[in-house]
Amino acid sequence: MAGNAAGKSAGRIALITIALLFMVLFLLLPLIVVFAQALSSGFEAYFSSIADPNVQSAIWMTLIIAAVAVPANLAFGIAASWCIGRFEFTGRNLLITLIDLPFSISPVIAGLLEVLLFGLNGLLGGWLSAHNYQIIFALPGMILATIFVTFPFVAREVIPLVQEQGNEEEEAAVTLGANFWQIFWRISLPKIRWGLLYGVLLCNARAMGEFGAVSVVSGKVFGETDTLSLAVESLYGSYETQAAFAVASLLALLALVTLVAKATVEFFLRDEMNAVKRKRTV
C-alpha cells in the first residue's frame, strides 16, 4: 500500500517536473532572453532605441491599427452573436464557418489575397490608382489585413455565451414594453460583457502582434508603414540586435499585460457561467 502511494506520488512529481521544465524552457527562458538582450547595453541604450523616431512611428502604427481593428471586430462580434445566437435561419451554419475562416487560412495568404484585390494589377487596382487611393502598402491595407485575421476572436467568444444564456430575460423585457435599444443596453450587453471583454483582449493581442498578413501588405517602409512586429524583423535583419530585442520587449510586455487581464476576466466569466448554470438547474 505504502509503496503504491509512493509510486503514485513519484509519478506525480515526475509529471509536474516535466511540465515545469517545459514551461521554463519554452516560456520563461525566451522571455528572460528577450529582456536580457534588450537591456544588454544598459537602460540608456534601451530607452534610446525605443525613442528612435522609426520605432516611435512603429508604435503609433500598431496602436492606430489596433484602435480601428478592435472596435470594428467588437461591433461585428456583437452583431454576429446576436444574429447567430438568437435566431435560426438558413445559412446560419455557413455564417459560422465563414467567421472561422481566418483561423484556417494562413495570414500570408490573407495578405496575398489583398494584393490580388487592391494591387496595381489587381481586381480593383486600376480604379483605385486612377482615383489616387492607396490601399495596400499603406495604413488602410494594413488595417484591413488586421481586421481579417482578428475577425473570429470576439464573435467566437460571445456566440457560445449567448447560446448558453438563452432569451428569457429579453423576452420578458419585450412583454414589459421595452424597445430594442433598451433591451440591448440594459439586458443583452450586460449579460455578455465578460465574454466580450475576453474576446476584445484576445483580438487586441493578436491585432498588435500580427506579422504575416501585415508584412505582405505593408511595403516595409521603415518609419512609415512598419508595425512593432515588422520593426523587430527589420532591426534584427540590419544587425541592430539590441534595438530589435528592445522593441520585442514591448510586445512581450503587451503579452504579459494581456495575460493578467485575461486571468482577471476569466475569473468573472466563470462566475457568470456558473450563475447561468445554477439558474438552469433550479
Add this chain to the structure above:
Amino acid sequence: MAITLSRRQALSYTAAAIGAAGAAAVTGKPAFADANTLLNVSFDPTAQLYAAYDKLFATHWATKTGTTPVLHYSHGGSGAQARAVIEGLPADVVTLALAYDIDAIAKKGLIAADWQSRLPNNSTPYTSTIVFLVRKGNPLNIKDWGDLIKPGVQIVAPNPKTSGGARWNVLAAWAWALKNLGGEKAALGYLQKFFANVPVLDSGAHGSTLTFTQRKIGDVLVGWESDAYLSIKEAGPGSYEIVRPSLSILAEPPVALVDKNVAAHGTTAIATEYLTYLYAPEAQDLIGANFYRPSAPAAVAKYASQFPLLDLVTIKDFGGWEKAQPEFFGNGGYLDQSFGASGASFFGVGG
C-alpha cells in the same frame, strides 16, 4: 465589482476611438506625395549603405535647395521588392540586386524601357562580387569553388528562386565549373553537388548571413562581398575570413527612377538627384566605406586594398539577364535540374 462606466460614456468613448482612428486612416494620405519626400525601395544587403547615404544626401539636398528632404526606405528580398513596386508600392527610386528585377518593373510600364542607359556604368553606381566567408582559421581549408562540393562541407547560401544575390552565386559557380570542369554536363553536376551540400536555403542573402553568423550553421557562406565584410565588422576582426575564389562574377546591382511614380508624386527633381549624386566623389567614398566596390577613380584607389582585383565574368558572358534568367532560373532550367537531383528543399525560412 462591475466596471462603473455608464452606457452613454462607454458608447461615446468607443465612438470617439473609432472616429479618431478612422480619420487617421483616411486622411493619413501616403506621405510620399510631397516634392521633398522620397521612397527608395531597395534590397536587404544595402540597408547600411543607404542609411549612411541618406544622411549624406539630406545634407547635399538641403544646401542645394534649402529644404531638408524626408527620405524613406524599404528593404527586402530583391524579387519580392520588385513585385511590391509592380503591385503599387509607391517607390520613387528602386535600387535592386539585379537588372532583371528592374526590367520586370519596366515591363509593366512603370519605368522607361531604356532605363539602364540613363545613368553611367549601366546605371550601376557600385558593384560587388561573390566571395566565400569561412570561420576563423579556415578549418576546412576552402580555397576555391571545387572545395565546396567535397563531402561533409556545409554551404550556407540563399535560394536563387527568391534571392537576387543567390542568382549571382549560381552564375559565378557555373562560370567556374564550365571553365575548370569542362562542358555543361559537368557544370550541371557541380551545381547538383553544390546544392546537396546546402543544409538551409534562406529566402534572402541577408537571412543566409544571419544563419551563418548568428545561428552558427555551416562551414562556408557563399554571398555578397559587402555582406562578408559587414559580418567581420559586426563580429570583430579575426572572427571570420574572406576567401576569394579563382573566378567569380561582377555583381551589378543597378538603380532606376520609377518614372510613373515620380510623375504622379512630383518628385522627379529630388529622385533624379538622389540617383545622380550616387556617382559624386563623396558618395563613392561612402560606398567604399560600406564595402561596395566604387567606380570613381579616387575612391577605387583609396579602397584598392579592400577590393583586390579578381578574375570576374559578367552577366554579358551569359548573354544578359533576358537569356540567363529563363535558362538558369526558369521552370525546368539548370537550377530546377540541379535541385531535382539533390532533393534540396525549395522552402527557405522567412517570407
